[in-house]
Amino acid sequence: MAKREYIRNKEGSSISKIIVDRDLCIGAASCVTILPSTYKLDDENKAVVIDANIASDEELILAAQSCPTKAIIIIDKEGKQIYP
Amino acid sequence: MKEIKYLIIGGGIAGTTAAETIRHSDASGPIAIISEELYPVYSRVMLSKRDFYSEEWEEDKIWFRKPDWYQKENIELIVGKSAVGLDAGKKIVRLNDGNEIKYEKLLIATGSCARKWIIPGSDKKNIFTLRSLNDAKAIRERMQTAKKAVAIGGGFVSFEMCHILRQFNIDTTLVLRESYYWEPVLSEDEAVVVEEALVKNGIKILKNSEVSEVTGGEFAESIILKDGTKIDCDMIIPGIGVICSLDWLKNSGIETNKGILTNEYLETSIPDIWASGDVAEFNDLILEERVQLGNWLNAQQQGRIVGLNMAGKKESFHLVSSYSTSGFGVSICFVGDVRPETDRTMIGRGNKETKSWARLIIKDGEIIGATMINRTPELSLVSKLISTDFKISGHEKELADPNFDLKRIIV
Numbered sequence: 001m002a003k004r005e006y007i008r009n010k011e012g013s014s015i016s017k018i019i020v021d022r023d024l025c026i027g028a029a030s031c032v033t034i035l036p037s038t039y040k041l042d043d044e045n046k047a048v049v050i051d052a053n054i055a056s057d058e059e060l061i062l063a064a065q066s067c068p069t070k071a072i073i074i075i076d077k078e079g080k081q082i083y084p
Numbered sequence: 085m086k087e088i089k090y091l092i093i094g095g096g097i098a099g100t101t102a103a104e105t106i107r108h109s110d111a112s113g114p115i116a117i118i119s120e121e122l123y124p125v126y127s128r129v130m131l132s133k134r135d136f137y138s139e140e141w142e143e144d145k146i147w148f149r150k151p152d153w154y155q156k157e158n159i160e161l162i163v164g165k166s167a168v169g170l171d172a173g174k175k176i177v178r179l180n181d182g183n184e185i186k187y188e189k190l191l192i193a194t195g196s197c198a199r200k201w202i203i204p205g206s207d208k209k210n211i212f213t214l215r216s217l218n219d220a221k222a223i224r225e226r227m228q229t230a231k232k233a234v235a236i237g238g239g240f241v242s243f244e245m246c247h248i249l250r251q252f253n254i255d256t257t258l259v260l261r262e263s264y265y266w267e268p269v270l271s272e273d274e275a276v277v278v279e280e281a282l283v284k285n286g287i288k289i290l291k292n293s294e295v296s297e298v299t300g301g302e303f304a305e306s307i308i309l310k311d312g313t314k315i316d317c318d319m320i321i322p323g324i325g326v327i328c329s330l331d332w333l334k335n336s337g338i339e340t341n342k343g344i345l346t347n348e349y350l351e352t353s354i355p356d357i358w359a360s361g362d363v364a365e366f367n368d369l370i371l372e373e374r375v376q377l378g379n380w381l382n383a384q385q386q387g388r389i390v391g392l393n394m395a396g397k398k399e400s401f402h403l404v405s406s407y408s409t410s411g412f413g414v415s416i417c418f419v420g421d422v423r424p425e426t427d428r429t430m431i432g433r434g435n436k437e438t439k440s441w442a443r444l445i446i447k448d449g450e451i452i453g454a455t456m457i458n459r460t461p462e463l464s465l466v467s468k469l470i471s472t473d474f475k476i477s478g479h480e481k482e483l484a485d486p487n488f489d490l491k492r493i494i495v
Contacts, residue, residue, distance in 0.1 A: 024145075026133055029408040029417065029463055030381045036464030045410045045460060062388075068097075068129035068380045070148070 003073075006049040015057050015082070017075035018064075022046045024071035031072060034063040047071065087186045088116045088160075090394060091177060093167045094193035095119025096128065098361025098383040098390075100149060102191050103159045105391025116160040118167060118179065120194075121216055125149050129380050131220040132244035134251055134411075137227060146217065167194075170336040172354045189356050189394050192344055193387065196362040196378055197329055201236065201322035205298030211320045214241055223321065227252045230319040234259060234307055236295065238266035240409055240416070242323040243278065246287050247411035249321075257288045257315055259295060259307070268424050273434050274441040274457040281412040326378055328363050341365050343376040348400040350390045358394060360386035369402055370471055371421050371452050379407040404467045408460050414439075417460040420453030420470045421445065428452070431476075433459070435486040442466075444483055449475055465490040 002023040008015050018038075027045035031038070038055045042048045055063070064072035064083045074083040090106050092099040095117045103115050125148045130136045136146070154161045169178035170190075178184050198213035210230075212223045227248075232255045235242050242258065249256045262268075265275040265282070279289060290309070297308045298320065306316045330340050339345040339353035343365035350358050350366060359366075361383035365376040382405040389401045408417035424430065427447060434441030440458035444451050444466070450473050454466045468474075469490065482488045 026129065026135075027408055027410050027415065027460070028129060028380065029406055029460065030384075032464050033381060033404065033406045033419075033467060034385075036467060040464060041408070041460050045408075045415050065101075066381055066384055068127050068384075069145075070127075 004048065006052040008052040010053040013053075013057050014076050015060055015074055016077045016079070018049055018052055018060065019073040019075065020047050020049065021071045021073065024069045025067075026069055026071075028068050030066040030068060031063045034066050035059055038063065085176070085184050085186050087114075087188075089113040089188045090115040090191070091185055091187035091189070092117045092191045092193060093177065094191075094195055094361070094363070095121065095123075095125055095161065095163070096193060096195050096361060096383065097125060097148065097380060098195070098387040099191060099193035100125040101384050101387025102193065102360060102391035102394065104157065105388050106395045107157050107159060109392070109395035109397075112158075114160070115158070116162060116185070117154075118165050118177075118185075119161060119163045120166040121218070122163045123147075123217055124151055124154065124161060126217055128217075131214060131217065132241050132248075132409075134248050136220060137224050137248050137251065166332075168332050170333055170338070172336050172338065172357065175356070187356075190358070191390060191394060192333075192352070192357065192359045192363060193361045193383075193390075194329070194363050195383075196326035198323075199325045199327045201324055203295060203297060205300070205304070206322075208298055208300055208304040209302055210304045210318060211298065211322070213322055214245065215326070223319075226319050227254065230254050232315075232317045233257070233319045233321065234295075234315060234317040236320065236322040237324040238262065239269075239323050239325070240407070242321075243282075243416065244409060244411060245321050245323065246282060247285075250285050250287065250412075254319075256286070257290060257317070258282065259293050259309070260289065260291050261294050263292055265289070269422055270455055270457070271430065271432060271441065271443045273432060274443060274455060277439045277441060277457045278414055278416065280439070281414040285412045326362070330363075341374075345374065349393050349398060350386060350401060351393070358390045360390040366401060368421075369400060370404055370473075373421075375421060377405050379405055381405055381407065402471075404470045406463060406467065408463065410460075415456075415458055415460045417456040417463055418453070419456070419463055419467050420451075422453045422455050431480060431483045433484055433486050438486075440486065442486075446476060449477055451476060462490060465494060468494055 006018045070084045198215040344359040346366045348367045362378040406419040431444040442456040445453040
């Protein structure tokens with residue numbers, strides 16, 4: 001599947017889901033550098049979420065913004081896309 | 085004369101991220117971006133990726149911000165213009181169309197240009213450097229009919245272009261001045277892995293070779309090497325590095341070296357002028373030296389910090405930067421400072437069987453950077469060792485063991 005969804009249930013967070021679009025991901029690893037506790041690159045050199053709950057909302061947005069292909073999509077609790 | 089509170093020279097990711105960050109702190113202060121290119125900010129990284137050149141590519145995917153975003157954020161984007169002069173005393177920037185703009189705060193985020201390849205015949209058509217969207221479009225068009233290509237120079241872009249050329253089934257020769265791929269940035273062991281993959285996929289590599297001349301009429305038809313070898317081609321892609329064009333700042337009094345010198349706040353030597361992205365030669369607090377980096381992540385993150393600072397904050401820039409790519413089943417990842425200067429020692433971390441090698445670069449007993457071939461999964465761990473000033477003393481053997489889990493030495 002091109003898009004992988006990672007459910008977030010961190011208390012107090014307004015983010016419900018992180019989506020990584022694997023078709024867009026080029027493995028530039030910006031997200032891994034910004035948030036190594038949340039992201040890693042898998043064997044196909046694509047970003048995967050290893051822990052959707054560890055980072056703060058602000059950190060998640062900053063890491064998504066760093067992606068040069070906008071492959072990381074952030075969804076809020078109401079199901080609205082807040083990035084990109 | 086036009087007056088702009090926040091004037092940004094350069095419409096790439098550093099300048100645009102700065103504008104966006106400023107807007108979040110100052111809702112109404114006039115912001116203008118001067119861009120030499122005719123487009124809103126786009127993903128420059130994609131220009132050397134296979135997807136951009138494939139038939140399925142949707143052109144819309146290249147835009148990082150669309151024109152209506154600038155309107156919505158009340159950021160004026162002035163395209164097709166460049167700065168040609170700076171009067172820092174009067175706070176005026178002169179543009180190439182003769183117009184002048186007075187600024188309160190100025191950001192220089194002009195990026196870098198592809199280094200020109202200057203040899204006899206190098207002004208012929210069908211010779212392409214890759215830096216801008218227009219460059220990439222021209223290459224893409226040529227690839228539709230090209231049969232034989234020559235790529236020149238080792239590096240990220242050459243590697244990526246070779247990958248793309250082979251996707252188009254274009255017969256490709258890679259000409260390297262050095263004795264192995266990307267010497268001396270990669271170790272020979274690492275280069276072997278990359279070279280094997282290139283050769284296996286049909287790239288012909290010529291080492292210790294230099295082009296003396298391009299022959300042909302209006303269009304390049306062949307290259308002649310210094311040893312007399314002639315190679316026919318109908319497109320040439322030199323990838324011989326980048327250079328910052330700083331001529332327009334010559335009489336401004338701003339301190340420059342290869343880039344514009346800044347401190348850790350990305351402030352230049354002149355008050356109210358900042359620099360960020362590829363053009364900034366900044367004081368790196370983690371590496372404890374002045375460095376200049378040319379990658380997307382560095383530019384984007386510096387754009388954010390400089391935007392905060394221009395809007396009145398005082399935040400220093402901290403980042404262990406990285407860039408990673410893959411092709412032909414090989415991944416190449418650089419993290420931190422990878423320059424093999426004489427004051428550094430190296431620890432190789434590799435394995436012939438698995439074709440994975442890394443080279444950790446050590447200065448003053450600490451890891452300051454690493455090159456990694458097929459070891460990208462270790463990026464975050466190496467990055468952590470760099471940012472935490474990990475002392476390698478007593479751990480040399482572990483670091484050199486490719487099977488040693490780096491997690492075990494990370495506190």
